[in-house]
Structure formats: structure tokens, C-alpha cells
Amino acid sequence: MSSAEAKSLRFISEQVVVTFGDRQGFEKRPACPVEFTWRDRSYRIVEQLSEWQDHARRGKMAHNMRPSHLAAAEKKGSWGVGRHYFRIRTDTDQVFEIYYDRAPKDTLNRKGGWWLLQELSP
Numbered sequence: 001m002s003s004a005e006a007k008s009l010r011f012i013s014e015q016v017v018v019t020f021g022d023r024q025g026f027e028k029r030p031a032c033p034v035e036f037t038w039r040d041r042s043y044r045i046v047e048q049l050s051e052w053q054d055h056a057r058r059g060k061m062a063h064n065m066r067p068s069h070l071a072a073a074e075k076k077g078s079w080g081v082g083r084h085y086f087r088i089r090t091d092t093d094q095v096f097e098i099y100y101d102r103a104p105k106d107t108l109n110r111k112g113g114w115w116l117l118q119e120l121s122p
Contacts, residue, residue, distance in 0.1 A: 006087070006095060006120035014038065016098065018114045030100045032086045038116050044091040055082040087120070095120040 018033035025031030032048045085099040096119050102112040 006122075009119045009121055011118050012038075012096075012116045013118075014116050016114050016116045018098075030084055032088065033098070033114070036098060036114065036116065043094070043096075045088045046091050047089040049087040049089060049095065051087075052085050053082060054085070085117075089122070093122060095122050 016036045016038045018037075019035040020031060021034040023031040023034065032051065033045060035042055035044050037043075082102045083099045084102075085097060087095065087097050089095050097117040098114060099117055100112055100114050104111065
């Protein structure tokens with residue numbers, strides 16, 4: 001079964017803490033982490049299976065731009081909007097989808113956060 005055909009084993013949608021090692025990337029375009037911690041357990045990422053972005057504006061944000069600007073923003077992103085997804089395999093031989101949500105949480109925390117979306121069949 002290819003990574004594109006993987007089936008969801010469980011939906012998780014919980015925030016995680018990530019570690020980058022020496023492959024930090026950029027704030028708007030992060031690199032795949034080397035490790036993440038979920039529920040007090042660390043998982044080392046041994047393989048990145050795929051990567052994709054979603055710059056769609058949701059909710060109120062979808063209605064605050066002219067259509068021509070909205071089309072451009074969905075291609076390359078705009079501040080605080082978008083998600084960067086990674087399908088990864090861990091040292092426990094589990095396959096997960098994680099993502100970086102660029103949306104700021106509040107005025108004090110203007111950076112986004114990392115989320116563990118789901119576990120997939122290996």
C-alpha cells in the first residue's frame with residue numbers, strides 16, 4: 001500500500017511539541033521536524049513520506065479579501081493563514097500526519113502551532 005492509499009486508524013487532532021535539530025526551515029515554510037512529543041512521549045521521525053500545503057482562508061478570513069487577492073493568497077499564502085502538512089513514519093513504525101498551523105493563537109502568541117492530526121495504517 002502506498003503512502004497515498006493509507007487509511008486512517010484514528011483521528012487525534014491534538015497539539016504537539018516539535019524538535020527540528022539542524023533542519024529548522026522558515027517560519028512561513030517550516031521543515032519537517034526530527035521529533036515530536038505527544039502525551040509525554042517522544043517520537044523520532046525516521047522518514048518523511050509526503051508534504052503538502054493548504055493556504056485556504058476559512059471562516060471570516062475567507063470574506064475579507066477581494067477575489068483577485070484571494071486567488072493569489074491561496075497559491076502562496078498570507079500572514080497567519082495556512083497549514084503545512086507532513087505524513088511521517090516514526091521510530092515506532094507508526095505513520096502519522098502532523099501539520100503546522102500558521103494562525104496566531106492570540107496577540108501575545110503571534111506564531112502558529114504544531115498539531116498531530118491522525119494516525120494512519122503503515
